[in-house]
Amino acid sequence: MTAPKVAIIVPVYNVEKYLEECLNSIARQTYENWVCYVVNDGSTDSSGAIADHYSQSDSRFKVIHKANGGVCAARNTALELIEKEQDIELVGFVDSDDRIRENMYSLLVESIEKHNSDIAVCGYYKFYDDNQEDTKRGSDDEMIISPEDYVSLVLSRGRWRNNRLAGGLIVKNLFTSKVIFGARFTKEDVVEDELLSIQVVKNASKISIVNQALYGYRQRKDSAVRESKFLQRLINCRRICIEEASEISETARLVALVAYLSVVMNLFKQGEQPKELLTAYETDFNKAKQAGLVDFKVWFLYMLFTKYDFLENLYRKSRNCVNKTRTR
Numbered sequence: 001m002t003a004p005k006v007a008i009i010v011p012v013y014n015v016e017k018y019l020e021e022c023l024n025s026i027a028r029q030t031y032e033n034w035v036c037y038v039v040n041d042g043s044t045d046s047s048g049a050i051a052d053h054y055s056q057s058d059s060r061f062k063v064i065h066k067a068n069g070g071v072c073a074a075r076n077t078a079l080e081l082i083e084k085e086q087d088i089e090l091v092g093f094v095d096s097d098d099r100i101r102e103n104m105y106s107l108l109v110e111s112i113e114k115h116n117s118d119i120a121v122c123g124y125y126k127f128y129d130d131n132q133e134d135t136k137r138g139s140d141d142e143m144i145i146s147p148e149d150y151v152s153l154v155l156s157r158g159r160w161r162n163n164r165l166a167g168g169l170i171v172k173n174l175f176t177s178k179v180i181f182g183a184r185f186t187k188e189d190v191v192e193d194e195l196l197s198i199q200v201v202k203n204a205s206k207i208s209i210v211n212q213a214l215y216g217y218r219q220r221k222d223s224a225v226r227e228s229k230f231l232q233r234l235i236n237c238r239r240i241c242i243e244e245a246s247e248i249s250e251t252a253r254l255v256a257l258v259a260y261l262s263v264v265m266n267l268f269k270q271g272e273q274p275k276e277l278l279t280a281y282e283t284d285f286n287k288a289k290q291a292g293l294v295d296f297k298v299w300f301l302y303m304l305f306t307k308y309d310f311l312e313n314l315y316r317k318s319r320n321c322v323n324k325t326r327t328r
Contacts, residue, residue, distance in 0.1 A: 002033075003031070003032075003033040004033065004089035004109060004112075005033050005034065005088055005090070006031065006033065006034040006035075006089075006090045006091070006092060006109065006174070007034070007035055007036075007037060007078075007082045007085070007088045007090070007091045007092070008026060008034055008035070008036040008037070008091075008092050008094055008105075009036075009037050009075055009078040009079070009082075009091065009093045009094070010022065010026070010036060010037065010038045010093075010094050010095070010096050011039050011041055011074035011075050011078075011095070011096060012038055012040045012041060012043060012047050012051060012074070012096045013040075013041045013068065013071070013096075014043050014044060014047060015043075015045075015047055015096045015097050016043075016045040016046045016047050016050060018096065018097040018098075018218065019047050019050045020050060021099050022094060022097065022098060022099055023036070023038070023050075023051070023054050023061070025099040025100045025101075025102070025216075026094060026100065027054070027058060027061075028102045029100075029103075029104065029106070030102055030103050030105075030106045031103075031105040031106040031109055034060060035060050035061075035062060036060060036061050036062065037064060037078040037081065037082065038051040038054070038061060038062065038063045039063075039064045039066065039074040039075070039077055039078050040063060040064065040065045040066065041066060041068050041069060041070070041073070041074040042066065042067050042068030042069070047096075048063075051063045064077060064078065070187070071185075071192070072185035072186065072187050072192050073187065075093065075185050076184050076185055079091075079180070079183070079184065083181050083182075089176065089177055090109065090112065090174055090176055090177065091174070091175045091176075091177065091180045092108070092171075092174045093170050093171045093173075095171055097218045097220065098171065098215065098216055098218050099127075099216040100214060100215055101212075101213075101214040101215075101216070103214070104214040104215065105174070107122065107212065107214065108120040108122060108174040108210060109174065111142065111208040111209075112174065112176065112208060114208070115142075115144055115206065115208040117144065117176075117204075117206045117207055117208035118176050118178060118179045118203070118204035118206055118207065119150070119173055119174070119175055119176070119179060119200075119201065119204055119207045119208070120173070120174045120207070120208045120209075121150075121153070121165060121172055121173050121174075121207060121208070121209050121210065122172050122209075122210040122211075122212055122213070122214040122215060123164040123165045123172065123211060123212055123213040123214065123215070124164055124167075124169060124172050124213055124216070124217045125164065125215070125216055126216075126218075127216050127217070127218055127219065128218070129218075133216075142208065142209060142210060142211065143208070143209045143211070144206055144209070145207050145208075145209060146206075146207070147201045147202065147204050147205070147207065147248050147252070148248055148251055148252045148255075149207075150197075151198060151241075151245050151248060151252040151256060152252075153165060153167075154166075154168045154194055154197045154198060154201075155241070155255060155259035156259075157255050157259055157293070158255070158293065161295070164213055165209060168191060168197050169193055169217065170193040170197060171193075171215055171217075172214070172215045173197070175200065178203060178204075179200045179203040179204050180200055183200050184196075188236070189229075189232070189233055189236055190233055190234075190236045190237035190240065191230075191233050191237040192237075194234075194238070194241065195237050195240060195241060195244070198244045198245055198256070201248070202247050202248055231263065231266060231267060232267075235260070235263050235264060235267070238256060238259050238260035238263055239260055241256040241260070242260055251291065251293070254284060254287060254293050255288075257281060257284050257285070257288060258288050258293055258294055258298060260281075261278060261281060261285060261298065261302065262298050262301075264277050264278060265278070265298070265301045265302065265305060268305045275305070275306060278302060278305055278306050279306055285302060
């Protein structure tokens with residue numbers, strides 16, 4: 001049987017310092033039947049030239065140069081091209097400042113074929129500019145999960161909290177064309193990876209897990225997750241995810257609801273916010289608690305911010321004191 005062809009999408013913008021390491025890690029893949037769409041999103045440094053060099057030495061690298069439009073537009077440009085190809089069966093994503101283990105796509109493709117799954121997910125590890133790696137690797141165990149459990153994984157709830165398999169990073173997933181074709185990253189002010197993951201899993205029936213840290217996630221001081229607006233983007237995203245998850249199951253909807261409220265409560269820690277952001281969901285929050293979907297910390301903060309004004313003010317004052325001490 002012919003090995004399925006994998007399309008790898010790499011959006012690029014002013015990453016000349018990191019791009020070679022990223023593309024080298026793709027070129028070294030033990031899985032060979034791939035094509036990499038490098039989308040140069042209007043870079044003003046040498047990123048475009050670096051990408052062109054790879055395409056000249058390896059025909060599997062295809063470079064698209066376009067005017068700057070952001071990561072969502074860059075990924076969507078590649079998706080539109082891929083969908084016109086007749087032989088693409090699987091689609092993955094790599095960010096241009098990251099790197100991947102040489103066996104990442106071999107293991108993900110093997111997992112999809114072995115289990116006839118629609119999505120394969122691996123873990124990730126963090127690494128730094130001095131090349132130091134976080135050493136948490138996970139185990140070699142494989143597992144199969146449902147779309148409902150995948151929602152919990154993407155939103156880091158339940159058994160997936162503090163787990164390197166968890167989170168909405170699109171780059172640690174490999175998707176079949178069945179679930180990813182037709183999907184697009186939104187240009188709205190949201191965390192686009194989380195939202196697309198929840199949207200596409202509605203088309204899936206089975207997700208396989210490769211419990212190894214195969215994706216290297218670079219830790220940069222200017223990373224998007226450190227933006228001051230990231231928390232609001234996350235709130236916007238998870239509000240939409242509630243509705244998207246409702247098309248999977250009631251449990252998935254409640255998981256998304258709790259994930260949304262947990263982020264809203266992070267805003268409450270920082271200062272005054274309208275209580276309606278929380279109290280509007282009181283009935284569903286109680287349903288989620290009865291279903292065992294609410295951990296103690298989320299329950300405690302929800303009660304604190306909705307029921308006990310005096311304790312809420314005391315909590316904020318003590319938190320501010322601790323934060324001031326840390327910054328001295």
